Amino acid sequence: MSDVTFPVGIDVHEQFANADQQRHAAQLGMWIWLVTELLLFAGLFMVALVLHIMHPGSVRAAVLHFKFWIGAANTAVLICSSFTMSGAIMLSRMGWQRWMVRCMLATAALGSLFLLLKGYEYYLDYAEHMMPFVGQPYALEGDPASRLFTNLYFVTTALHGAHLTTGVAILLWMAWQAHRPGFLQARQNRIEVYGLYWHFIDLIWIIVFPLLYVVGR
Amino acid sequence: MSTQLSIAHDPAARHALWQRMRVPAFAFVALMLFLAAIVGLGALAPSRTASFIEIGLVACMILTVLLFSMEVRLETPLMRFFALIGFAWVGILFGMVLLDYLSR
Amino acid sequence: MSPLDITLRDPETPRSTLGRPPDYLHEAHTLRSWFFTTDHKRIALLYLATITAFFVVGAIAAGLVRLSLIVPNGQIFTSDTYNKLFTVHGVVMVWFFLIPSIPATFGNFLIPLMIGAKDLAFPRLNLLSWYVFIGGGLFTVADLVIGGVDTGWTFYAPLSTTFSNTYVVPALIGVIIVGFSSILTGLNFVVTIHTMRAPGMTWFRMPIFVWTHYAVSLIFLLGTPVITITLILLVMERSFGIGVFDPRLGGDPVLFEHLFWFYSHPAVYIMVLPGMGVISEIVPAFAQKRLFGYRFVAYASLALASITFFVWGHHMFVNGESNLAALVFSLLSFAVAVPSAVKVYNWTATMYKGSIRLQTPMLYAMGYIGLFVLGGLTGLFLATLSINEHTHGTYFVVAHFHYIMVGGTMLAFLGGLHFWWPKFTGKMYPEAWGRVSAIFIFIGFNVTFFPQFLLGYLGMPRRYHDYPPEFQLLNIVSSAGATILAAGYIFPMIYLIWSLWFGRQAPSNPWQAKGLEWTTTSPPPTHNFETPPTVDFAPYDYPLRTPADV
Numbered sequence: 001m002s003d004v005t006f007p008v009g010i011d012v013h014e015q016f017a018n019a020d021q022q023r024h025a026a027q028l029g030m031w032i033w034l035v036t037e038l039l040l041f042a043g044l045f046m047v048a049l050v051l052h053i054m055h056p057g058s059v060r061a062a063v064l065h066f067k068f069w070i071g072a073a074n075t076a077v078l079i080c081s082s083f084t085m086s087g088a089i090m091l092s093r094m095g096w097q098r099w100m101v102r103c104m105l106a107t108a109a110l111g112s113l114f115l116l117l118k119g120y121e122y123y124l125d126y127a128e129h130m131m132p133f134v135g136q137p138y139a140l141e142g143d144p145a146s147r148l149f150t151n152l153y154f155v156t157t158a159l160h161g162a163h164l165t166t167g168v169a170i171l172l173w174m175a176w177q178a179h180r181p182g183f184l185q186a187r188q189n190r191i192e193v194y195g196l197y198w199h200f201i202d203l204i205w206i207i208v209f210p211l212l213y214v215v216g217r
Numbered sequence: 218m219s220t221q222l223s224i225a226h227d228p229a230a231r232h233a234l235w236q237r238m239r240v241p242a243f244a245f246v247a248l249m250l251f252l253a254a255i256v257g258l259g260a261l262a263p264s265r266t267a268s269f270i271e272i273g274l275v276a277c278m279i280l281t282v283l284l285f286s287m288e289v290r291l292e293t294p295l296m297r298f299f300a301l302i303g304f305a306w307v308g309i310l311f312g313m314v315l316l317d318y319l320s321r
Numbered sequence: 322m323s324p325l326d327i328t329l330r331d332p333e334t335p336r337s338t339l340g341r342p343p344d345y346l347h348e349a350h351t352l353r354s355w356f357f358t359t360d361h362k363r364i365a366l367l368y369l370a371t372i373t374a375f376f377v378v379g380a381i382a383a384g385l386v387r388l389s390l391i392v393p394n395g396q397i398f399t400s401d402t403y404n405k406l407f408t409v410h411g412v413v414m415v416w417f418f419l420i421p422s423i424p425a426t427f428g429n430f431l432i433p434l435m436i437g438a439k440d441l442a443f444p445r446l447n448l449l450s451w452y453v454f455i456g457g458g459l460f461t462v463a464d465l466v467i468g469g470v471d472t473g474w475t476f477y478a479p480l481s482t483t484f485s486n487t488y489v490v491p492a493l494i495g496v497i498i499v500g501f502s503s504i505l506t507g508l509n510f511v512v513t514i515h516t517m518r519a520p521g522m523t524w525f526r527m528p529i530f531v532w533t534h535y536a537v538s539l540i541f542l543l544g545t546p547v548i549t550i551t552l553i554l555l556v557m558e559r560s561f562g563i564g565v566f567d568p569r570l571g572g573d574p575v576l577f578e579h580l581f582w583f584y585s586h587p588a589v590y591i592m593v594l595p596g597m598g599v600i601s602e603i604v605p606a607f608a609q610k611r612l613f614g615y616r617f618v619a620y621a622s623l624a625l626a627s628i629t630f631f632v633w634g635h636h637m638f639v640n641g642e643s644n645l646a647a648l649v650f651s652l653l654s655f656a657v658a659v660p661s662a663v664k665v666y667n668w669t670a671t672m673y674k675g676s677i678r679l680q681t682p683m684l685y686a687m688g689y690i691g692l693f694v695l696g697g698l699t700g701l702f703l704a705t706l707s708i709n710e711h712t713h714g715t716y717f718v719v720a721h722f723h724y725i726m727v728g729g730t731m732l733a734f735l736g737g738l739h740f741w742w743p744k745f746t747g748k749m750y751p752e753a754w755g756r757v758s759a760i761f762i763f764i765g766f767n768v769t770f771f772p773q774f775l776l777g778y779l780g781m782p783r784r785y786h787d788y789p790p791e792f793q794l795l796n797i798v799s800s801a802g803a804t805i806l807a808a809g810y811i812f813p814m815i816y817l818i819w820s821l822w823f824g825r826q827a828p829s830n831p832w833q834a835k836g837l838e839w840t841t842t843s844p845p846p847t848h849n850f851e852t853p854p855t856v857d858f859a860p861y862d863y864p865l866r867t868p869a870d871v
Contacts, residue, residue, distance in 0.1 A: 015440040016517070017853075025442040025516040031296055032508045035303035036546040042307040043550030043580055046314055047565050050576055053318050058571070072256045079248045082286055086241030094233065133561040144564075145571035151563035155554065196287055203282045206248075210275050214259035215268045295515060306543045309630050314579045317634070317646035 005095040006181055010189045023189055030193045034200045037163070041204050044156045048211050051149050058145035059216050065130050065139065066153060070121045071213040074114050078202045081110035085198045092191040097184050100191065104175040107198065111168040118161055153212050160208055163201050170194065244285035251278045279304075342851070344747065344844040359444035360847060365430035366745065367451050371458070372418050372426065373814070378462055379413035382406050384807060387769075387800040395787035403786035404471035405487070411474030412465060416496050417458045419726055420588060422734050423595035424541075425454070425506055428534045430745060432510060434838035434845060435528050437519025437854040442512040446505050454502035461495025464488050473784060475585070478566035478577040482558045490559055493552045500549045503591075507541030510534055519837070521856035525619070528836050528860055529612065532619045533598030536626035540587045540594075543630070548584035551577065575641045582633035590629045592726055593693075594622060596733030597664055600686045603740050604668045605861045606834035607683035608675025612861045614667045621660035628657050638709045647706060654704035661697050665690060680832075681755030685736025688763045692728025696721060699774065717777025720770045727766060735762070735813065742817065743827030747844040750824060754816045761809030768802025835862045 009019065016022040052059050088103035125131055129139040131154070132147045140146045174190060177183055184191075255274050258267045284290045289300045345362045348354070355363060385406050389397045398406065429447065433440055441447050464470065468488035472481040481489050514535050518527070555577065557563045564570035566577045605612045612618060634642055634650030642650075668690055677683065699721040702708045712718060742750050772795040777783075781792050788796070830839040841850050 015438070015442070015444060021516055025512050027296065028299065028515055029443060029508055029512045031299040032511055032542055035299060035306075036504050036508075036542050038303040038546075039306060039310075039543060040546035040550050042310055043547050043554070045307075046310055046580065047554070047576065049311065050314070050318055050573065051565070053315075054573065055571055068260065072252070075252055076249065079245060079252065082248070082282070083241055083245040086244070086286060087238060090234065090237040090241070094237070096234075133563065144569075147570055148564045148572055151557070151561070152565060155557055155563065159550075159553075199282055199286045202286075203279060206278045206282065207275060210255055210259075210271050214255055214263075214271055217259050217263035302539075302543070306630065310547065310583055313631065313634065313646075313650075314576075314583075316649060317575075317579065317642045320643040320645040 006097045006184045008093065008095045008184050008188045009186070011186045023192075026189055026193050027196075030196045034196060037200060037204070041156070041159070041207070044152065044159070045207065045211060047152055048149070048156070051145075051152065052216055055145040055148070056216065058140075058143050059149045061140055061143055062146040062149040062153070063213065063216050065125075065128065065150075066213050067121045067124055068213050068217075070117055070124075071209050074117050075205060075209045077110050077114045077117070078205050081107045081114070082199055082202045084110065085195050089191055089195040092184055092188050095184055097178060097181065100184070101175050101178050104171055104178070104191075108168050108171040108175065111164055111171070115161060115164060115168070118157065156208055156212060160201070160205055163204070167198055167201055171198070240285055244281055247281050247285075248278055251281070342842050343846050344842060345847045346747065346844050348847055357448070359440070359448055361429050361433055361441050361444065361447060362745075362845065362849075364447050364451055365426050365428075368421065368425040368429060368454070369745075371451070371455050372422055375413050375417040375458060375462065378466070379410050379418055380807070380810065382410035382413065384803060386410060387803040389786055390788075390796045391793075391800050393788050393790045393793050393796075398786065400786050401469075401471065404473075404784070405465070405469035407784060408470045408473055409462075409465045412470070412492065412496070413462060414726075415474045415588070416499055417454075417462070419592045419730055420503065421454060421499075421506075422592070422730060423599060423737065424510070424534060424537055424591070425451075425502075427530075427599065427737050427741060428510060428537075428595060429506070431741065431838055432513060432531055432534055433517070434744075434841065434849055435531050435836060436514065436517065436522050437837050437850065437856060438513060438517035439848045439850075439853075441509045442517055443509050447509055450502040450505035450509070453505070454499055457495040457498030457502065459495075460498070461492050464491040464495065475581065476552070476555060477581075478555065478558065478574040479568065481555060482566055490556055493556050493559075497549055497552050497556075500545045500552075503541045503545045507538035507545070510538040511542065514538075519854050519856055522837075523856075525616065526856055526858070526860050527619075528598075529601035529615070529618050529622070530595075530598035533594045533601070533622045536622040537591050537594045539626050540591050540629070544584040544587045544591075547580060548588075551580040551584070554580075575637065578637050578640055579633070579642075582636045583630070586633035586636065587626075587629045589722075589725065590625055592730045594625060596689065596730045597622065599733040599737035599740070600668060600689050601664075602834070602836070603682045603686040603736055604671050605863060606740070606832045607678050607680060607686070608672045609678075609833065609863050610671055610675040611859075611863050611865070612667065613670035613673075614663070615860060617663050618667050621663040624660040625657065628653070628660070632657060632704075635704050635709070638706055639713045651704055651706050651709075655701065658697065658701055661693075665694055665697075679756075680752060681750070681759050682736045682740035682832075684756060684759040684763075685732045685739065688759065689729060689732040689736065692724050692732065692763075692766070696724025696728055699724065712777055714782055715777035716773040716781045716783055719783050720773035720777060723770045723773070727770070732762070732766075735759070738813070738817070740832070741838075742820070743831045744838060744843050744845070746821060746824075747827050748820045748824030749827050749831065750813075750820045751816050754812060758809045758812035758816075761805055761812065763809075765802050765805030765807070765809050769799050769806055770802070772796070772799045772802075836860070 010022060012019050012022055016025065084103050084106040088100050088107060091100040091103055126134070129136055130150060132138040132150055133154070138147065171194070174194065251274050255271050258271055283300055287300070289297055292300070345360055355367065358364060385398070386403070389395065389403055389406070391397070395403065429441070468491070470485070470487045470489055470492045472485050472489060476489070476493065514531060554563070554565060558566050565572045566574050568574060601612060601618060632650055632654040634646055635654045638647045638651070699717070703712060703718060703721055739750060739755055742748070776792055776795050779792070781788050827843045829841065829843050837854055837856070840854065
């Protein structure tokens with residue numbers, strides 16, 4: 001299996017003493033970035049929780065309008081994409097660059113599928129007058145507090161969607177870089193570090209889905 | 218392309234890959250089962266008690282992703298510390314804010 | 322002559338300009354070499370220039386506020402203009418000066434030097450964070466100066482969301498953007514301190530300056546994202562009326578305050594901790610003694626960085642949080658005094674029986690300790706529920722946090738600037754002028770802000786531009802003090818720039834201080850050390866002296 005496996009390693013930048021130090025720094029840097037991502041979303045989760053406490057009835061009314069099954073399907077899609085991303089990481093460690101690229105493209109495809117489903121969901125929300133901020137009449141007009149949770153749903157899912165879109169873009173960019181031999185020899189590290197980001201975006205959605213769609217039904 | 222396929226059909230190589238993919242596959246199956254439980258509870262038996270069970274299941278999913286998908290269990294203590302500290306701080310935020318809201 | 326006097330003599334003769342070793346300042350002179358540099362030392366100087374410019378904007382606004390308060394009936398400015406002025410002052414000083422001040426300049430410059438690294442772990446990220454900072458900062462400052470915002474730096478809902486008719490959204494967007502700069506800087510510092518220490522540089526051989534910056538970076542990382550999302554929600558609230566902070570729809574403005582202070586109280590420690598790091602370097606150097614209780618000071622930094630996340634509710638005692646929450650927050654707030662006091666005791670004990678040299682950095686450091694004690698103790702008053710009922714929202718609060726932020730951070734900033742100026746630039750500042758301006762600042766500061774304690778206690782509320790005539794005398798005293806303070810700020814701006822051309826060449830270690838940054842040349846070469854250092858000595862390795870020597 002020598003003709004398609006490539007040597008694996010990284011180019012060492014001048015500020016680092018050796019490759020280990022650089023790998024360690026990159027890994028740590030990504031974990032720290034993910035800590036900040038978690039706290040970013042935690043603000044929204046906090047608001048959701050407070051709304052659950054302050055207005056349980058209104059939250060329930062809003063939750064029952066959300067597209068539960070699309071949310072559930074999207075969660076499954078992201079769990080699948082996590083699996084393909086793990087595949088890409090494992091293949092990168094073994095030096096199977098082309099199969100790694102295929103796994104990355106599969107991951108990007110699943111991410112895009114998520115976004116498509118999300119877009120369809122937004123369309124359904126619009127059609128059902130569940131977008132109180134666009135100026136159309138609101139489906140739950142008599143229940144002003146339900147607006148808060150509906151709006152929070154849009155802020156949270158949009159922020160997550162922005163992260164996922166960024167993730168897909170970076171993934172495609174790296175897949176394009178990796179279509180030439182030698183990528184794994186110089187930059188295997190990037191796949192490891194990026195993999196953490198992708199898994200974490202999934203993890204955020206794993207929290208978002210129950211918090212917005214399930215709890216309080 | 219043909220060499221690629223030949224590798225995919227090479228039993229030794231496949232075995233090596235499977236060795237590595239066992240843990241992600243386990244994580245995948247576990248996450249799907251947890252998800253099924255949450256969706257089932259939410260769809261069939263929504264209630265206050267169910268909500269608490271769902272939150273417990275979410276915690277299990279988070280742990281699965283962290284420990285197995287993100288390989289925290291293999292990491293150095295430093296990485297584990299940074300994997301945990303964010304959740305600890307979310308705990309502070311939630312705890313102190315809820316202290317106010319639950320005692321108003 | 323005792324042996325001590327010999328060690329105090331400058332062992333090196335200053336180098337001539339010709340034949341000097343290569344350094345980061347003279348490596349290249351083009352604008353490109355500055356604006357696209359990835360050298361942490363040059364980026365630090367870019368930050369220094371930027372925050373100084375922001376400081377000038379904020380200081381001018383402060384001067385106009387003090388001008389307005391000379392007369393009781395608010396004749397000098399309209400109330401709208403006055404509101405915009407104190408908002409400029411608050412927003413610029415807090416978000417664009419105090420928070421980045423010491424970490425982004427001294428931290429950037431010194432952390433790699435102090436731990437013996439060639440650069441920060443992510444140099445390009447470091448440059449990016451400067452661009453993010455200046456981009457967001459200029460955007461907001463332009464908005465504040467041209468359009469004007471009247472919410473104060475706290476952007477409280479529902480004033481900022483519903484009632485203000487000023488340009489709140491652009492100001493918020495700039496502040497949100499600048500937050501990313503904080504996050505990237507903090508990330509860079511934590512990774513650098515964890516992974517790039519020189520061989521032998523164990524955690525307990527690091528200077529306290531590095532410890533405090535580690536603690537501050539944790540606050541940056543754990544707090545800033547929460548303010549980011551909070552301000553995003555505020556933008557959404559104002560632009561789309563999402564309602565989570567709007568009581569008319571069932572939202573809760575107090576929730577905004579919770580989320581806001583979850584970051585903004587720890588932000589006080591973002592401002593104070595780096596200053597404590599600076600003082601912990603200056604005091605041993607000018608007492609020529611080891612830092613007393615090194616490990617306690619190191620742990621106290623981490624303790625402050627964590628406890629500070631449990632106390633934010635003391636800003637909201639009278640704003641509608643529950644009595645139980647107020648009680649708990651009040652109790653926890655007292656806990657902050659412990660690590661703070663540990664530090665003050667340790668600095669004082671370091672000075673005890675040291676051979677103290679009263680040069681400019683030491684004057685600032687001693688001023689810092691005094692003012693920080695006063696600011697800290699009045700903080701305890703404010704954390705007491707019953708006293709807070711009386712003083713909440715008055716000038717007592719204003720005076721308290723200025724004692725911490727100006728008396729603390731600003732004095733530490735200036736002390737550190739003089740202390741490391743020879744290392745930054747390779748030039749000595751004029752000592753006599755330095756001392757004069759340090760004394761001006763100390764006197765000016767106290768004359769400005771001590772009367773505000775009295776005004777606040779007597780009941781003068783903050784953020785009003787008219788007040789009962791009986792408060793006029795104290796207000797005039799305060800404004801007079803501000804002019805002395807202004808002079809104290811203007812002197813260093815002039816003589817430090819003057820010293821760039823006319824200052825004496827600085828030796829590698831003009832203060833006989835300990836620490837890796839003093840072992841390299843002044844200014845350091847691009848990769849900081851001619852030969853990568855190995856550390857086999859304790860921090861603050863000043864000569865141990867027996868009582869007989871003293």
